[in-house]
Amino acid sequence: MNDDRSDLELSKLPFMDMNLDIESRVEDLLQRLTLQEKFTLSSGMKWWYTKPIERLGIRSFAMHDGPHGVRVDNEGKIKSTYFPSAICRSATWNLDLSEKFGIAIAQEIRDVGAHMLLAPGINIQRTPMCGRTFEYQTEDPYLNKKLAVAVVKGVQSQRIAACIKHFICNNQETNRFTVSSEVSERALQEIYYPAFKAAVQEADAWSVMSSYNKINGIYGAENKHLLTEVLRDEWGFKGFVVTDWVATRWGTTTESCVNAGLTLEMPSAIKYDPKKMLQAYEEGKFSLDTFDENVKRLLRVMFLVGLFDKENTLLKGSRNTPEHQTLAREIAEEGIVLLKNTGALLPLDLEKVRKIAVIGPTAKRKTYLGGGSSSNFPPYEVKPIRGIKNKCQDHVELVTTPSEADVTLVFVGLQHKEGGDAENWDKDSFNLPLDQIELINETVKDNPNTIVINTSGSPVSMIEWIDKVPAVLQAWYGGMEAGNAIAAIIFGDTNPSGKLPITFPKKLSDSPGHTSKRTYPGNEKVFYEEGIFVGYRHFDTKNIKPIFPFGHGLSYTNFKYENLEINKDKVSGEEVFNITIEITNSGNHVGAEVVQLYIQDVECSIERPVKELKGFKKVKLKPSEKKTIKFEIGKENLSFFDENDNCWKAEKGLFKILIGSSSRDIRLQGEIEYLG
Ligand code: BGC
Numbered sequence: 272m273n274d275d276r277s278d279l280e281l282s283k284l285p286f287m288d289m290n291l292d293i294e295s296r297v298e299d300l301l302q303r304l305t306l307q308e309k310f311t312l313s314s315g316m317k318w319w320y321t322k323p324i325e326r327l328g329i330r331s332f333a334m335h336d337g338p339h340g341v342r343v344d345n346e347g348k349i350k351s352t353y354f355p356s357a358i359c360r361s362a363t364w365n366l367d368l369s370e371k372f373g374i375a376i377a378q379e380i381r382d383v384g385a386h387m388l389l390a391p392g393i394n395i396q397r398t399p400m401c402g403r404t405f406e407y408q409t410e411d412p413y414l415n416k417k418l419a420v421a422v423v424k425g426v427q428s429q430r431i432a433a434c435i436k437h438f439i440c441n442n443q444e445t446n447r448f449t450v451s452s453e454v455s456e457r458a459l460q461e462i463y464y465p466a467f468k469a470a471v472q473e474a475d476a477w478s479v480m481s482s483y484n485k486i487n488g489i490y491g492a493e494n495k496h497l498l499t500e501v502l503r504d505e506w507g508f509k510g511f512v513v514t515d516w517v518a519t520r521w522g523t524t525t526e527s528c529v530n531a532g533l534t535l536e537m538p539s540a541i542k543y544d545p546k547k548m549l550q551a552y553e554e555g556k557f558s559l560d561t562f563d564e565n566v567k568r569l570l571r572v573m574f575l576v577g578l579f580d581k582e583n584t585l586l587k588g589s590r591n592t593p594e595h596q597t598l599a600r601e602i603a604e605e606g607i608v609l610l611k612n613t614g615a616l617l618p619l620d621l622e623k624v625r626k627i628a629v630i631g632p633t634a635k636r637k638t639y640l641g642g643g644s645s646s647n648f649p650p651y652e653v654k655p656i657r658g659i660k661n662k663c664q665d666h667v668e669l670v671t672t673p674s675e676a677d678v679t680l681v682f683v684g685l686q687h688k689e690g691g692d693a694e695n696w697d698k699d700s701f702n703l704p705l706d707q708i709e710l711i712n713e714t715v716k717d718n719p720n721t722i723v724i725n726t727s728g729s730p731v732s733m734i735e736w737i738d739k740v741p742a743v744l745q746a747w748y749g750g751m752e753a754g755n756a757i758a759a760i761i762f763g764d765t766n767p768s769g770k771l772p773i774t775f776p777k778k779l780s781d782s783p784g785h786t787s788k789r790t791y792p793g794n795e796k797v798f799y800e801e802g803i804f805v806g807y808r809h810f811d812t813k814n815i816k817p818i819f820p821f822g823h824g825l826s827y828t829n830f831k832y833e834n835l836e837i838n839k840d841k842v843s844g845e846e847v848f849n850i851t852i853e854i855t856n857s858g859n860h861v862g863a864e865v866v867q868l869y870i871q872d873v874e875c876s877i878e879r880p881v882k883e884l885k886g887f888k889k890v891k892l893k894p895s896e897k898k899t900i901k902f903e904i905g906k907e908n909l910s911f912f913d914e915n916d917n918c919w920k921a922e923k924g925l926f927k928i929l930i931g932s933s934s935r936d937i938r939l940q941g942e943i944e945y946l947g
Contacts, residue, residue, distance in 0.1 A: 281328045289580055296579075297570045301563060303327055309566045310548045314540035318516075319343070319385070321535065321569070332573055334387035334434065334513075334537075338406050339750065340647030341379045341388070341590070347648030351379050352595040352751065353639050356728050357392060359606035359747035361408040361772035362824070364865040365889050366421040368602050373425020373433070375595045380431045381588030386576040387432035387478060389644070391422045393466040396729075396773050397442035397805055398784040398791055399701060405692040405728020405748060406645045409772035410806030411821065412462050413884045416469035423474035429586050430577050435470045436480035437515055438491060438502070439463050440799070442784075445697045445792035448521050451485035454799040460912035460919070461803045468506050477510040477572045481533065483518045491515070493523045498532035511568035513537055516644075526556035534565040591650050596752060603749035603756035605863075608769035609825040613741040616720060618763025618827055619678060621666045628673045628718065629659055631682035631710060633726045638748045642687030643694025649751040655682050655724065658754025662762050673718035680761070681714050683707040684726030687748070692728035697792065701779040702732045711736040724757060730775040733818055745771070763827060768863035768889070770824035770933065774807050777818045783809035807934045808880035822867050822884070822933035828858030828894065832866075832938035835930060843946035847905040852930050852939055854900055856892035863891040866900050866930060869937070870908055873925040879911055882929055904928075909945055923947040 285291060286300040304312070304327070311322050312329070320331040336342045341351040354360070354372055363369075380388050392403065396410040409415050419435065426433040440452035440463055454463065470476040479502060481491035491497065492514045502508040511534035519528065519542045528542055529551070536543035551557060577585045589595070609617065619627070634656045639649055653661075659680065663669055673679040683703055685691040690699035702708065703725075712735070715721040722742040725731065726749075737743065744767070749756050759765040776782050783801035784791040790800050804812055807821035834853045842848050856862060868886035872879045885908040888900050909921040925944055931937035 287579055293574045296574050297567055300570050301567055310545035314543040315537040318538040330578055333385035334389055335385050336389045337645040338390040338392050339645050342647040343383055350648050350650045351590055352599055353647050353649035354599045355603045355606055355750040356405040356748040357408050358405050358728050360602050361418055362608055362769040363605035364770050364887055365605055366417055369418050369421035370425040371598055373422040375598050377426040377429035377431035378588050379590040382590040387434055388426055389434050391419055392436050393419045394441050395463055399730040400697045402444040402693045402697045411884050412465040414772055415466040419466040419470045420474045423470045423476045432477035432572050432576055434478040434480050435467055435476045437482035438479050439482055440486050441482040441484050443697055444695055448483045451488050451796045453796050455802055457912045457914050458799055458802045462805050471506045471508045477575055479512050480515055481512055483515045490522050492518050492533050493527035493531045495531040510572055525551040529557040529562055534569050599750040600752035600756050603753050604759050604765045606769045607760050607767055608745040608771055609767040610743040610745050610819050612825050616742040619761055621762055624667050624677050626668045626670055626676040628670050628676035628679040630671055633684040634682035652751045653754035655754045655757050658758035662758045673714045678720045679714055679718045680722050681711055682724050708735045715739045734777050766827045766860045766862040770822050770865045771819055774810055774817045774821045775819040781815050811881035820933050820935040826862045828856055828860040828862035830864045831855040831857040835939040835941050837941045837943055841944045841946055845906055847903050850902045850928055852900050853897055855897040856894050859894050861893050863889055865889045868902050869929040871927040875922055921945055
């Protein structure tokens with residue numbers, strides 16, 4: 272090989288030819304790499320990079336966290352837009368916003384010279400105690416997959432790779448490096464796989480991050496069943512698998528990872544140390560074909576992101592732009608959920624209110640620091656108090672004594688830190704801190720017009736105060752524009768339209784994962800004994816009333832649902848049927864509603880949930896405006912996974928079509944018969 276090849280000579284090699292198809296470029300480059308160079312490419316350096324191979328002009332492939340903004344360093348030297356946390360984006364139920372978010376964050380990745388975003392995090396929210404609930408999207412597999420596809424499409428439209436993570440069943444942080452998630456095939460298929468599968472099949476995700484934890488006894492990074500049989504063979508995945516950071520420190524061997532289909536070990540070589548790789552190879556522990564297939568996948572993504580292409584042919588990056596900040600604000604506004612609003616206390620009328628008391632620890636708190644890999648450093652963050660002040664100046668007097676005020680805003684919530692909403696630790700309590708509970712209870716005694724604004728990335732107990740308080744907003748972690756977004760909702764500039772992507776239980780023991788220590792947090796193993804009955808599937812089936820159900824969220828206007836029509840009574844085989852309903856804004860504010868479609872299998876040979884989300888549409892309506900909403904439903908939406916026959920099945924019989932404003936506010940019902 273010629274080590275002194277000039278740039279000019281390199282540029283003439285076939286893999287550098289931008290007009291050649293990607294597969295030919297990959298093949299050409301692969302056969303030019305020596306075995307040592309392939310080993311070199313298989314593990315990372317300096318936390319975020321692959322090692323360059325200068326001889327062939329292969330630059331470092333760079334990747335950064337994370338789900339809410341680009342984080343290049345831990346000191347905040349490089350600033351980036353801080354978007355609302357994933358649970359807040361999910362609460363918008365607005366796929367368009369998720370796609371725009373994907374585009375914007377990819378532009379920021381491009382702007383820092385990188386090629387892959389380590390996001391979205393699409394693990395299912397199995398328990399409200401998981402420290403990373405804020406970072407994941409939802410408890411429901413259908414909503415999860417729709418959101419995941421939108422984000423991945425957005426990111427990759429910019430020729431930046433999305434890395435869907437963490438594959439799979441990384442649903443808690445307790446013992447995350449070593450615990451084995453003991454989960455049934457049916458639960459994998461119906462609950463935990465769908466978003467990963469759809470992101471691969473419908474959005475062609477270019478990368479998957481394997482999980483730290485074991486899945487049924489085998490670590491994510493060496494799980495051949497998951498990485499090869501499921502991802503590649505069944506789903507047709509064309510991208511590469513990367514480890515979670517330092518995951519290979521625990522268990523695993525060089526050959527178990529290579530043979531499983533793991534391409535890249537990050538952030539540096541442990542099991543993929545070139546010497547260990549050579550030894551394993553020479554001892555015949557893996558074949559060149561198997562290894563080449565892993566390497567090829569990284570090369571393919573390198574071409575897809577334009578690593579070898581001329582800079583001026585790539586889409587331009589951008590970062591910290593007013594457009595991205597406006598998008599962060601839009602997501603925050605649409606994601607805030609109005610949980611309760613007795614007597615239409617909200618929105619507040621700036622012309623009528625004279626004095627507002629603003630109290631509580633989270634009014635003045637920034638949220639961006641801490642919380643692990645999904646934290647980032649924005650150029651600014653609008654705290655809630657700033658947002659309220661921006662709106663109230665020259666109109667309303669702001670005080671701190673509830674008894675003196677017309678209305679009191681109490682800001683409570685958790686923090687991105689150990690014991691709160693944070694990576695590496697689960698929450699240490701389902702409750703808000705005791706002093707906050709006392710603050711709410713004391714305040715409401717002094718001022719009945721008390722509005723609670725809860726800033727948390729996961730459900731918290733509200734039972735201690737919810738009945739006493741007339742109005743509650745769930746504000747999540749709303750990103751760098753959170754304060755302005757909260758103010759826009761409080762003063763009615765924006766009509767709330769967020770809906771809960773996760774059930775808020777009355778008490779933790781009501782939650783499906785919390786029936787015993789085996790089911791959470793487990794020890795060496797955590798048993799997913801609830802099977803498919805995760806989230807509202809559990810609450811509905813066991814008839815447990817949550818404090819706020821999945822899909823719940825109020826508006827300042829009202830929506831009238833009517834005229835459900837199903838175009839067929841009976842369907843068979845792969846036939847699809849159409850459902851239409853009419854929805855009217857019957858109130859006085861412009862508003863958006865998320866129309867939710869659930870299906871119930873009336874007769875089935877195995878236990879199925881009372882209902883399952885199978886469609887939703889977000890629709891914006893002016894007062895008195897009416898729109899027709901259409902859903903298309905087919906066999907896939909009627910099916911369950913049959914473990915005996917190891918396949919998806921739809922059984923003959925009746926299915927109820929339930930259309931509602933939340934999972935527990937069903938407004939219209941119909942029925943179809945599936946003939947098989
Ligand atoms: C997290 C990943 C993250 C990685 C790199 C890990 O600890 O689990 O989600 O992408 O670190 O920061």
